[in-house]
Amino acid sequence: MRDMLRMIVVLSVLCGLSGFALSYLKMITAPRIEEQVLANVQGPAIKRVFPYAENDPIGERKRFEADGRAFMIFPVRSGGALVGVALEHSSKGYGGDVNIMVGFNLKDDTLAGIGATTLKETPGLGMRIAEPAFTGQFSGQKTPVQLSAGGGVIDGVSGATISSAGAVGAVNNAAAVYVRLKKDILAAWAK
Numbered sequence: 332m333r334d335m336l337r338m339i340v341v342l343s344v345l346c347g348l349s350g351f352a353l354s355y356l357k358m359i360t361a362p363r364i365e366e367q368v369l370a371n372v373q374g375p376a377i378k379r380v381f382p383y384a385e386n387d388p389i390g391e392r393k394r395f396e397a398d399g400r401a402f403m404i405f406p407v408r409s410g411g412a413l414v415g416v417a418l419e420h421s422s423k424g425y426g427g428d429v430n431i432m433v434g435f436n437l438k439d440d441t442l443a444g445i446g447a448t449t450l451k452e453t454p455g456l457g458m459r460i461a462e463p464a465f466t467g468q469f470s471g472q473k474t475p476v477q478l479s480a481g482g483g484v485i486d487g488v489s490g491a492t493i494s495s496a497g498a499v500g501a502v503n504n505a506a507a508v509y510v511r512l513k514k515d516i517l518a519a520w521a522k
Contacts, residue, residue: 373405373432376446377417379466380434381407388417393519397508404512406520407434407443413520415443418508422500426451429460429497433505437517440509444470445502450494457494465495474506 369389377388388405395402407415415436421428429450434443447461459465468485469476476499477483480492487495509516 372448376432376448377405379446380417380444383409385409395512397511402508404516416516418505419448420501420505422497424452424497425457425493429501431498431501433502435509442469442472452494457491459488460494460498475503
């Protein structure tokens with residue numbers, strides 16, 4: 332009985348130390364991971380959406396709250412003026428969540444464009460939603476957008492209906508957040 336009690340205590344201490352070590356490791360690596368995601372995933376997507384940006388949207392980003400969730404908003408300047416913002420949102424695709432960086436023109440609230448950030452769609456089929464032939468259709472569109480199969484103007488990727496619908500859903504989710512936060516966004520960068 333005494334050996335069993337000692338084994339339980341030793342295992343409990345080991346589990347506690349392991350849990351502490353893992354949580355500490357996560358805490359010290361989280362900023363580096365966020366930096367890598369910004370530089371290698373979100374940054375290139377923002378550059379595809381706003382190739383004319385004269386500022387560093389990643390460096391000027393701000394966090395906003397909407398619907399109990401935090402969103403990172405990336406401002407875009409041209410000629411010194413704030414002309415657009417980008418934010419990332421997701422929706423369900425065929426292989427999981429489809430994350431899309433969505434750019435909005437502040438002047439007329441149209442889409443500046445979209446860029447896929449992370450997705451796990453079928454290679455050669457669903458992954459085609461990240462190609463310019465699909466993403467280029469969103470530029471200049473008013474929200475909400477809809478696939479042509481549902482009466483909209485966005486042509487889905489042939490054979491990848493669920494992936495296409497996921498991308499459109501992510502764009503519409505981002506548009507809802509943009510509408511909700513627009514006043515706060517303008518106030519944040521008016522200073």
